[in-house]
């Protein structure tokens with residue numbers, strides 16, 4: 558079976574007997590059917606990270622991190638999560654027989670929490686965590702202290718906390734460069750910037766190792782969580798923490814600067830920039846991805862495409878460019894946002910005669 562461990566030269570060393578496999582990685586890179594033409598970019602591709610085993614790219618992080626725990630014979634995993642990291646860690650911990658305890662951001666979508674719970678994780682949601690910078694710092698502080706006392710690593714999906722796990726996320730870039738070496742741009746959604754940094758570092762590492770050209774890596778954030786994208790766009794070197802995150806996009810509510818500075822440096826090195834998008838635009842692109850492409854993603858999964866649409870408006874990409882938008886999480890992860898954003902009709906039970914009158918028009 559093809560899997561992310563084939564990049565083991567670029568990954569932390571883990572003995573084969575401890576490597577966990579649930580089908581992560583090697584996600585499809587598919588050409589857009591209509592949205593590319595709509596935007597005037599026929600070479601638009603989607604990297605379907607929503608098709609990872611727990612429904613998001615975080616499986617690449619959890620696969621590496623929990624395999625390391627297993628190789629060290631550790632029995633406890635303590636982590637924070639906005640939903641997807643927790644679901645991924647919970648799944649891999651279940652597979653490894655490791656106790657998983659998770660501090661979850663305030664307002665994380667129920668399906669993500671139910672997923673963690675069904676995998677057997679202990680889940681605690683903290684008021685203000687992920688929304689309010691002071692509470693967020695306090696939670697991270699407490700967990701850091703506890704992890705230090707217990708002598709265990711804290712798997713926050715950011716290089717500033719857990720470089721080893723994030724090396725697993727770099728495999729997204731290796732796969733893209735390996736599948737086709739002539740991409741001009743990759744658009745990444747960002748909260749704390751770990752994903753963007755992983756993709757940029759992955760592009761740098763792979764292009765140096767195999768002497769191929771690297772695409773530009775761009776960072777896209779919701780306006781309500783502008784910690785990195787605005788600074789990158791304005792050529793500043795430092796990300797800025799905000800007091801309160803106001804975006805509704807789950808996963809991208811990260812008021813503190815986690816990997817922001819490093820993400821800015823790596824994107825800049827590759828010629829990338831930042832884009833800010835508003836939540837309503839993201840929901841619009843989420844709907845279009847479902848209706849024009851057949852791709853069902855959570856709102857965060859449509860942020861990269863919303864950023865590309867901005868780049869097209871600003872004339873910052875060319876019609877000839879080959880472009881990848883990362884689709885980072887599955888639509889099943891946030892069904893409440895589907896209910897509240899799209900006004901889909903409720904179903905009324907009907908009889909066969911009513912069905913017949915409704916489908917008569919199809920003939």
Ligand SMILES: Cc1ncc(COP(=O)(O)O)c(C=O)c1O
Pocket residue numbers: 613639641642714715746747748749750751752753807808809811855857858885886
């Ligand atoms: C679906 C999804 N996309 C993107 C991100 C952003 O990742 P980062 O916080 O590393 O920027 C997250 C983070 O949780 C996420 O869950």
